[in-house]
Amino acid sequence: MNNHIADDIYDPAFVKEVFDRCSEKYIAFSYVCSMGFTERWRKQCVASLPQPNKNLTQGYDLMAGAGEVWPHLLRRHPEIRRITAVDISSGMHQQALKRLHRHRAHKIDFIEDDVFANGLPPESADFVVSTFGLKTFNDEQHRKLAELIARVLKPGGVFSLIEASDPTGWMFRPVYRFHLMRVLPAVERLFLNGAQDFAMIGQYSTKFGDAKRFGEYLASCDLESEFRQYFFGCATGVVGRKPV
Numbered sequence: 049m050n051n052h053i054a055d056d057i058y059d060p061a062f063v064k065e066v067f068d069r070c071s072e073k074y075i076a077f078s079y080v081c082s083m084g085f086t087e088r089w090r091k092q093c094v095a096s097l098p099q100p101n102k103n104l105t106q107g108y109d110l111m112a113g114a115g116e117v118w119p120h121l122l123r124r125h126p127e128i129r130r131i132t133a134v135d136i137s138s139g140m141h142q143q144a145l146k147r148l149h150r151h152r153a154h155k156i157d158f159i160e161d162d163v164f165a166n167g168l169p170p171e172s173a174d175f176v177v178s179t180f181g182l183k184t185f186n187d188e189q190h191r192k193l194a195e196l197i198a199r200v201l202k203p204g205g206v207f208s209l210i211e212a213s214d215p216t217g218w219m220f221r222p223v224y225r226f227h228l229m230r231v232l233p234a235v236e237r238l239f240l241n242g243a244q245d246f247a248m249i250g251q252y253s254t255k256f257g258d259a260k261r262f263g264e265y266l267a268s269c270d271l272e273s274e275f276r277q278y279f280f281g282c283a284t285g286v287v288g289r290k291p292v
Contacts, residue, residue: 057248057255058186060162064136066248067113071139075114078180078249086212087116089283090179093210094120096276096287097175101204106130107173108200110163110193110209111181113137115144118152121177132157134166135181164192171202182211182262183252190262198269201290207271208287212249213258215281225254258284 056062067074078086094117097104104125109117112133122128133156135141141160145153159166176197185193197207215221259275263286266273273288 057251058184058189060136063184064138067135067137068139071114071137071143074140075116075143085279085282086180089210089212089278090117091120092278093117093177093179093208093285094124096210096285097124097177097208098206098287098289100174100206101292102174103127104174104206106132107175107177107205108168109133110176110178110197111135111184112144112158112178113140113180115156117177117179118156122152122155125175129155130157131155132159132168134159134161134163134168136160136162164189164196168196168200170199173200174202174205176201176205176207176209178209180211182209182259183249183256187261191265194262194265194269194271197266198271198290201271203290203292206287206289207266208285209259209262210276210278210283210285211256211259212253213256213281213284214254216258218280218282259286260284262286263288 105127106129109115109121109131112135115133118131118133121131133141133144135158138160141158144156144158182190182193201207214225258277258281263273263275266286266288271288271290273286276285276287278284
């Protein structure tokens with residue numbers, strides 16, 4: 049990690065620089081180093097969306113990255129007419145267009161901004177999803193994110209968010225943590241010129257813990273929220289809806 053970057057790993061400028069630098073290799077690195085689980089978890093995140101009261105026509109992908117979840121969303125819900133993706137990283141936005149979604153561009157709007165600074169209109173979304181963006185926020189930011197989700201969802205709107213987590217209580221937790229904190233940095237030093245940006249993923253994930261507290265914040269905003277675990281807690285998420 050470059051020494052000139054701010055010490056606060058949750059500062060939006062810090063997060064943007066990390067993901068801008070690693071964006072070009074992010075898709076391949078995350079897939080290989082997770083042994084394909086990130087893709088499986090994205091699919092499960094979409095499958096976990098509660099049954100909507102009506103068709104899902106428009107919604108938000110928050111901390112959208114390179115948009116890897118969009119194919120799963122559009123395959124499962126072909127009625128979707130518009131996904132508005134929000135991400136602070138211009139590098140990830142470029143990868144979304146270049147590698148995955150040029151032919152889906154007519155269904156995607158992209159807002160390149162801090163999710164808290166974009167002024168998304170209230171009750172404008174049938175759904176909200178997010179895959180692997182929660183870890184880049186601290187506790188206070190999680191509170192703000194819960195409030196934002198409650199504000200932008202229409203009554204009856206649904207949500208599903210997932211994040212790599214620390215599988216407390218799992219017998220193979222030490223192996224998993226060793227993979228995050230030792231193997232990923234070693235791979236980066238050997239094959240990615242030692243930038244140490246991908247090593248931040250392990251640090252973010254272990255500091256995050258799991259999605260349980262975030263689910264409590266959602267519930268405190270009068271949303272129906274359910275905590276979910278995936279693969280022994282190596283990923284956790286929250287799913288639910290805004291009451292009608």
